[in-house]
Each structure stands twice: as structure tokens, then as C-alpha cells.
Amino acid sequence: CRIRRYNFKVVTKNYTRLCSSKPIVTVNGGFPGPTLYAREDDTVIVRVVNHVSYNVSIHWHGVRQLRSGWADGPAYITQCPIPPGQNYVYNFTLTGQRGTLLWHAHILWLRATVHGAIVILPKRGVPYPFPKPHQEVVVVLAEWWKSNVEDVINEALKSGLAPNVSDAHTINGRPGPLTNCSRQGGFNLQVESGKTYLLRIINAALNEELFFKIAGHKLTIVEVDATYVKPFETETIVIAPGQTTNALLTAGKGSGSYMVAASPFNDAPIAVDNNTATATLSYTGTQSNNPTLLTSPPPRNATPIANNFISSLRSLNSRTYPAKVPLTVNHDLLFTIGLGINPCPTCIPANGSRVVGDVNNVTFVMPTTALLQAHYFNISGVFTDDFPGHPPHTFNYTGSPPSNMQTKTGTKVYRVPYNSTVQLVLQDTGIIAPESHPIHLHGFNFFIVGRGIGNYDPKKDPKAFNLVDPVERNTLAVPSGGWTAIRFQADNPGVWFLHCHFEVHTTWGLKMAFVVDNGKGPNESLLPPPKDLPTC
Ligand code: C2O
The missing domain is CATH 2.60.40.420 (Cupredoxins -  blue copper proteins)
Structure with a gap:
């Protein structure tokens, strides 16, 4: 190395x-x-x-x-x-x-x-556990706001309301040739007949889960979030902010140029940026980078297409790359995730209230000293380790808004011993509206052992968990009005953030952190901080 x-x-x-x-x-x-x-x-x-x-x-x-x-x-x-x-x-x-x-x-x-x-x-x-591609191409999906992005969120925080959605989606930095006022054209992927390409697709958007599709071509998914999966073919990819997907594309006997599209997926009744970003895939010899073969993106609420893609994902689980799913559970946790409403006397347009994000009815407050420093140097008063492992009161999580729309605020963490195993069920509450939340855990990969719609049933649902070849990821989309169960081994001492990868929800407090204590063995503790670590 x-x-x-x-x-x-x-x-x-x-x-x-x-x-x-x-x-x-x-x-x-x-x-x-x-x-x-x-x-x-x-x-x-x-x-x-x-x-x-x-x-x-x-x-x-x-x-x-x-x-x-x-x-x-x-x-x-x-x-x-x-x-x-x-x-x-x-x-x-x-x-x-x-x-x-x-x-x-x-x-x-x-x-x-x-x-x-x-x-x-x-x-x-x-070698890769799939045919060696002729060429590899990075495809970064993102958004573009006409105004300063920091102003967008600051105005929203002042008003208590949701921020403006982006003005365009982008593929490798450009809205693409089919967007009005996008004179620079768009990203062009040049291909040769019969050759195979590995697309490394990344959703770097702040606030949008996206569909990705190429006219006239199927994609073979081989990897997500840097873990190999059992290859499968699809026309459409769904990718949440923070997720990555590697797909093989084989150029057929085609000619001309084909439209590549990235468009929003969101089945909640909220505002989204409905613009489709485009790029082109052109066969050698084609001059124009204006696509001649178009494709129509799925409707923004095409939940079946998204579910179909997500349920096709399985760990490769080969001899070389086994899926090491924890089979026992030391910490059995249930976190409700969603949005709530807290008082905000200065929020005038929002009637003296503001939207907040929460996990188990706790809206996380950012500390002014880094949690890892507080943990390592034993600085008290920065966080408390009383983050609730279960909702403070049970209710019909996916029913109409319950009476507990308000949340507590605090810098609370959940502490686990080194190498313990954690099962975490993430339950969308839909307190304001059900919405698919892309949840990211730092410091670990986890296995997605189960997923369902409605309220998680701790008696029935675990019986159907996949403990053999569940997909391994670092970011997952909890389905709107549903739940997802993950398992991971706490083999990484430190402080690890868990949050919604919709930046607006993180800002609102849909976040928490795990503290994993050092183990006793020689290689089981956090290394000392580097000398140039910034101070607060
Ligand atoms: Cu990609 Cu905590 O984020």
C-alpha cells in the first residue's frame, strides 16, 4: 500500500x-x-x-x-x-x-x-468481481441554487418555515442541454459500441433523493456505498443523498446520442425541485451533444420504482467478500425519526412556531466544543449520555399527527461498549407528513436486515429479517410511513454521528451521536488526536 x-x-x-x-x-x-x-x-x-x-x-x-x-x-x-x-x-x-x-x-x-x-x-x-470495464466514469449528481446557499437556509431558520428548493439539479456540475438557459451544454459520456463502462454515480445533493436513467440502456448494479452487491439489471436507479452506486453500462450497436436524466424522487406532500438534469451518452462518430433519443424520468412519486430497486439490493456474499452480519444483538434500539413543531416567538410567518427535526423526540443541539474532544479529554458539560434507546411514549407512529409534536432539546448521545452489536430500527413517524429520510451513520457500515411499511412490530417483523445476504451500506432511505432495521458491530471506538442526509433536516436537529468506548485490547482504542487538530 x-x-x-x-x-x-x-x-x-x-x-x-x-x-x-x-x-x-x-x-x-x-x-x-x-x-x-x-x-x-x-x-x-x-x-x-x-x-x-x-x-x-x-x-x-x-x-x-x-x-x-x-x-x-x-x-x-x-x-x-x-x-x-x-x-x-x-x-x-x-x-x-x-x-x-x-x-x-x-x-x-x-x-x-x-x-x-x-x-x-x-x-x-x-480483480473486480465483475467483468473489467473498458473505462470508468464518475457521475456526480447535485443541485444548483441561483441565490447564495447560506442565505437560503438562514432565511428559513429566521422564518421557521421550509427553505426554498434548488433551482436545478446537476450532472457533473451542469443542469444539461435540455434545461433552458444552460448554454454551456452538459456532461457528455462518449462510448464505443460493444464496450462496457463502469459508472460511479454519487448523489451529492443536499435535499433531494434522485432517480437516474439513461435512454435505451439498461444498467447492471454491482456495488453500492463501496460494498459489492449481487449484480442485477435495472432501467432506473434510485439514489439518496450520501449514497453511491456503481453500475455497468454496455454500449450496444447504437449510434447517435442518448439522454441521461436525473430527476427527483419524493412521495411526500412537500415542495421539491421538479427539474430534471440531463446529460448525453454519445456513440463515437456522433457530433452533437444534444440527445436525439429521449427518456422520460419517472414521476416524482414513483414509489414502486424506488421500492423495486431497493429490494433488489443484496450483498455479494461470496467467499472472498462474505456478508458478516451480526447474528446476536446486544443493543436492541428503536428510533422514531421525523419532524416536529416547537415554539419560536420570533418566527412570524410561521405563527410563533418552527419546524424541528427529531430522533425519539429529541432535537439535537450542536455543542460548541467537538464531542470527540469532550469524550477523549473527559470534558464535562458538553453532552449527556441519556439519549433514549426507545421512543419516550409509544404511539401510532404512522397515524395522523399525535399530540406529542413538540420535542425536547439537548446534546444527548447513546453510549455502547466496544464491539457490542447494535440492532437499530428506524421508524418514520410522519408527525407532520410521512417522508423518506436518508439516514447516514458515520464510522460504520451496517446491514439492512429488514424494511416495511407502517408501524414496526417487534414480535412479528424480526422473523422475516434477512441475516444471510442483506445489503451493506452507510446511508439508507427509511421509507415514508415505514421503517428499516439495521445491524452493526460497534468495533470502532469514538464518537459517531447519525443524521438525516437531507441537509435541511440535519439543520433542524434530525441527528444524534453514538459514543463507542475503547476496548481493552492493544488495537481497540481511539488513536490520540493529531497535533494540528483545530480548537473551538
Ligand atoms: Cu455525508 Cu454526516 O455526512
């Missing part, structure tokens, strides 16, 4: 999209930012220098960070942010992982434009 060094300069750059220009925060001037390449077991050293006026931090989404929590990146959870003019070196090893992940800013809403791909190739000489 090797050491891979990168320099990430966080700088402001002017971009023109949708016929207007604005300065955006970027890494090295890119939207999307640079792709980080490494091999399994390599050590990655990224020097991040902050040249903008915001505090920044960078998260390596899906990287396990075994014992290296100091490099995980969420501001005020594992580190204090990097102030303007300062820098911090992220140093971590990609233990036992290969595939596509993403990096993104993990403070404020900066990840709207501060994001990029992580490509982890297998160890040298180790």
Missing part, C-alpha cells in the same frame, strides 16, 4: 449557471471538486487549507475511519472547524474498503458546492 497525498484549497470561485453568476465555495475551484483516487489499504493524507471567510471541515463520507475519528470531519462532532486562514491535515487509512464514496464539507450548507468523489480501487492485482 501507498501514501496518497492531496492538497485541498478551499477557495471561492465564480460560476455561471442558469444564466446568472455567483461566487461559490469550492475545493481547488472545481464544481464538483477533485476526485480522490486510492487503493484499498492505502493511507490518504489531505491537507485542507481554508481560504474562504467561512469555517470549514471536510468529511470522507463512508470511510470507516477505524480508530481515526479525528479525521472524520463533521464540525463540532469529531473536530472543531478549520477557521479562515488556517489548515488541518486529514490522515486516514482505507481499511478493507473498495468502491465509490464521496467527500463533502460538513458544516453549514457548504457541501452544496464543496463535494467530490472518492474512488477506492481494489488492491493491486485483485
